[in-house]
Amino acid sequence: MEGLPPGLLAARREAVLEALGRGVMVLAAAPILRRSRDTEHSYRPDSDLFYLTGATEPHTVAVLAGGDEPRFVLFAQERDPAAELWTGERVGPEAAAERFGADETYPLAELEARLPVLLRESDRVYYRLGRVGDLEGMVLEALAYARSRGQRKGIGPRALMDPGAILDEMRLLKDEVELRRLRSAAEATVAGHRAALDTIRPGVGEWAVQASVEAAFLREGATAPGFGTIVGSGSNACFLHYVDNRKMVAEGDLVLVDAGAEVALYNGDVTRTVPASGRFGDLQRAVYDVVERARTAAVAAGRPGGSIGGVHDAAVAVLVEGLVALGVLTGSVEDLVEQEAYKPFYPHQTSHWIGLDVHDPGDYAREGTSRTLEPGMVFTVEPGLYFRPGVDGPAARFEGIGVRIEDDVVVTEAGCENLTAALPTAPEEIEALVAEGAGRSRGRG
Numbered sequence: 001m002e003g004l005p006p007g008l009l010a011a012r013r014e015a016v017l018e019a020l021g022r023g024v025m026v027l028a029a030a031p032i033l034r035r036s037r038d039t040e041h042s043y044r045p046d047s048d049l050f051y052l053t054g055a056t057e058p059h060t061v062a063v064l065a066g067g068d069e070p071r072f073v074l075f076a077q078e079r080d081p082a083a084e085l086w087t088g089e090r091v092g093p094e095a096a097a098e099r100f101g102a103d104e105t106y107p108l109a110e111l112e113a114r115l116p117v118l119l120r121e122s123d124r125v126y127y128r129l130g131r132v133g134d135l136e137g138m139v140l141e142a143l144a145y146a147r148s149r150g151q152r153k154g155i156g157p158r159a160l161m162d163p164g165a166i167l168d169e170m171r172l173l174k175d176e177v178e179l180r181r182l183r184s185a186a187e188a189t190v191a192g193h194r195a196a197l198d199t200i201r202p203g204v205g206e207w208a209v210q211a212s213v214e215a216a217f218l219r220e221g222a223t224a225p226g227f228g229t230i231v232g233s234g235s236n237a238c239f240l241h242y243v244d245n246r247k248m249v250a251e252g253d254l255v256l257v258d259a260g261a262e263v264a265l266y267n268g269d270v271t272r273t274v275p276a277s278g279r280f281g282d283l284q285r286a287v288y289d290v291v292e293r294a295r296t297a298a299v300a301a302g303r304p305g306g307s308i309g310g311v312h313d314a315a316v317a318v319l320v321e322g323l324v325a326l327g328v329l330t331g332s333v334e335d336l337v338e339q340e341a342y343k344p345f346y347p348h349q350t351s352h353w354i355g356l357d358v359h360d361p362g363d364y365a366r367e368g369t370s371r372t373l374e375p376g377m378v379f380t381v382e383p384g385l386y387f388r389p390g391v392d393g394p395a396a397r398f399e400g401i402g403v404r405i406e407d408d409v410v411v412t413e414a415g416c417e418n419l420t421a422a423l424p425t426a427p428e429e430i431e432a433l434v435a436e437g438a439g440r441s442r443g444r445g
């Protein structure tokens with residue numbers, strides 16, 4: 001993977017060291033997770049560690065030590081020809097100093113002895129507790145040692161903080177390098193969805209649609225899907241994170257595809273809902289039109305000075321108006337919004353931040369007030385309506401219909417740019433693309 005510019009990483013670390021004061025931040029590589037017996041899940045580097053160092057190998061620990069002598073200390077796994085024969089080359093502690101711009105580098109085996117000393121002079125430690133298979137025991141021991149030793153001199157850590165207290169806010173505002181990666185992720189994601197539109201027809205397996213989406217992601221430079229690809233046909237579309245993908249698509253089904261490519265560790269996250277036959281039924285189309293209007297209104301609300309809550313409110317207002325027009329809800333739109341009467345049909349939020357993580361960090365509210373949007377914030381817009389099996393009352397005639405439409409947008413100086421706009425949402429265009437794909441597959445025989 002193309003590395004991040006060293007100057008950019010150094011500037012980020014500088015900002016963190018400044019914010020640390022006398023604190024010390026310890027960032028560990030993501031653990032290797034076992035999938036079964038002696039096979040492993042494919043490795044996904046830790047987002048915070050990558051953001052500050054560019055390091056992507058497991059068994060790496062970065063320590064940013066504030067105080068009188070601020071420095072960046074890196075612990076790396078040692079070279080091991082026998083292991084490298086199986087899993088590929090390691091950077092090793094010797095080369096790591098230059099590669100990552102560290103002031104000091106050591107073999108990981110020295111972490112246990114060096115960490116207590118690094119923590120001793122700090123007044124607080126930033127370390128994320130509760131991760132599986134991590135160094136937690138070692139860090140807590142080092143912390144206990146540093147706390148007891150420090151008291152002799154009136155120093156030593158008195159607080160344990162989450163690194164997100166500093167990093168989440170930095171990661172919320174994307175710089176140009178990040179935006180380039182997000183654009184690449186958006187392009188690969190759109191390519192995956194085009195492959196889905198080409199594949200969907202009655203009689204195809206949800207799994208086959210998943211396969212075509214993920215193959216296109218990889219062809220377009222993704223390392224992996226950023227999350228489990230969702231292909232929900234018929235009433236499976238009503239389950240928000242349905243990932244079984246084992247049903248055959250039937251004539252008359254809507255198919256909801258929610259999938260995103262991860263490119264250079266940045267993510268896309270897009271949903272389209274399309275008619276398997278290439279033609280929306282009347283009730284399906286009525287629901288689709290409401291969700292599409294909500295998406296348009298929500299994107300329009302994503303501008304500097306607006307708020308992330310305002311984006312949600314814009315979507316909810318249109319969805320509720322639509323639910324009234326469809327005869328599902330009765331009453332004034334204002335009252336129905338106030339009473340959250342839409343919740344059975346729209347149980348989730350409209351947006352989440354997106355970046356290195358699909359659900360990227362960053363506060364959505366401050367002191368009870370929704371976050372004001374600023375240029376460089378990137379988030380999803382994903383309204384939906386779901387009429388789950390068993391729904392009763394006036395909604396019953398829509399039973400089994402689930403529609404979500406999701407794009408990824410970036411706030412700009414002028415407003416908001418839809419990064420995934422190249423993938424159509426207009427129902428006629430969606431219908432045409434599905435019909436064309438089905439025609440081609442008939443032509444192939």
Ligand code: GLY
Binds near residue numbers: 258259269352382406
């Ligand atoms: N695909 C997960 C989400 O839309 O948040």
Ligand code: MN
Binds near residue numbers: 258259269270271406
């Ligand atoms: Mn999604």
Ligand code: MN
Binds near residue numbers: 382
């Ligand atoms: Mn999403």
